[in-house]
Amino acid sequence: MYHSDILKNMVKNKIAILSAIILICLVIICIFAPFLTPYDPNKQVLNERLLAPSMTHLWGTDQYGRDILTRCIYGCRISLSVGIISQLIATVIGYFLGVAAGYFGEIVDDIISFIIQVFSSFPFLLFAMALMYALGAGKVNLYLSLGFLSWAATARLIRSKVMEIKNQEYIQACKIDGGSNLRIILKHLLPNCIPMLIVSITLGIPNAILSEASLSYLGLGIPVPTASWGNMIAESQQFIRSNTYYSLFPGLCIIVTVMAFNMFGDGLRDALDPKLHSQKGGL
Template identity: 65%
Template sequence: MALFSSDKNDRRTQEAERVATEATAAIAAEKAAGKKRAQSYWAVSWNIFKKNKLGMVCLVVVALLVLVAIFAPLLAPYDPDAQELTNMLKAPSAAHLFGTDEYGRDLLSRVIYGCRISLSVGVASQAIALLIGFFAGVCAGYFGGKVDSAISFAIQVFSSFPFLLFAIVVMFAMGPGLVNLYVALGLLGWTSTARLVRGDVMRLKGSEYIQSCILSGGKPMRIILKHLLPNCISTLIVVSTLGIPSAILSEASLSFLGLGVQPPMSSWGQMISASQPYIQTCTYYSVIPGIAIIITVMAFNLLGDALRDALDPKMRS
């Protein structure tokens, strides 16, 4: 009898070990499959993006702009703030490829340093906007109810005002300056991110794995950061790529009005503003920074469109 009981216990132990081994193998296989799906998603997205020739050209242009901004001290032939009154308003020449301004400063050097200002405004303001917009959208979509109503009302309020007019009011209240420009554009540009993230979270919240995390007692912050954030990455990438040119245009407009970057710091918008009295006699003075703005904004906008097509599963055949 004891021998029979011992054999029975051994079989139960072996059966339990077999079940545990199969469960471990299933979990490992599921994790491996999840990683493979994630890798295949980005790989497929990159393959789709590579087929978009215009998108690849814009990616190269954006990369060159970033390199120009980073290595501006090495690329600029002159000090952008160095005045040489004997060379005031000189036309483009071998010594000054883009000519000089009313203080004899080299325009090529100022355009190069202006690239650094424009990209820093676009990136910094979008970082602030993405941070605010992501958490606002996640809270609205995840918690719902009164939280969703309050955040949706705030989105409607911020979206109801013309962006540039609202930015002028905020900058007038905060005062001109580069840091204030970062903060103002970031505080005003979060609504589109929040609206898109809210829709993604409401869709993801109904999925089985999010519901299982909620029912198992997972903390909201852990669910947001570990499960919702990775699934919103593609949306955040596209929104930021399309938001940077908007911030660059806003910076140029505010600097043109005297509420953005202040002299002697070089900014494309500030350069266009300073060129107004000489627009007929020295057309190059306003045209060159204007072309720089157009190239930068078009490159980022077209890159954002290409990324949206590549990252959106609905666009795949």
């Protein structure tokens, strides 16, 4: 499929375009965060604690007098970095294991398929909680934990794709010419799997964002006082009746970001390869 065809298919999907605009705005906000707000996200100003939204503090302040809008902006940095980096890690693991299972088959396929079933059947959040408890709270540990636990769906997709194309003539010709397995995997199989990998990353990011928020809410993700949407909601629990805005705004940030990634991912999936829709639904 040519790039022009992909672009035409994307333009037809107005919801995907709107989602793309929202995501671009979020990225811009993350990059220019220090220039968008005059406040320090971690500086406590106790004489301004729990102020309602106003022109001075558009989204109000928390129990330590910190500007909520500022902390949500910096929390966006955390969420996007965790989502993107963890999914890149998961994609690398999923690709090579999926290729190994589909390309080599036999006992290699049996072992990897069994591991995929184990990772797919075990409750994800419970597994993540146990791993984060063992490693300790922190951004780097979140990258590694969520990446290590999120590769199974990608591996299953890649395995099915490789099994479909590994016996095609151009791959057999490469083998006859003495091409190594590594060359075939990187030069011939990878280009065919790129649409799946792009869609897998895009649809995996919102799951990682939700997982980070859940773990931070439980005290196992981003440690306080670092701004994170999850730990902001956790800190706002005791004020949910008297200062509803405190938990409302970080919650809305999570909802908008996750919905934008999901809708953009759906549109991108259909634009790259409509057949991916049925394959993804069968997982």
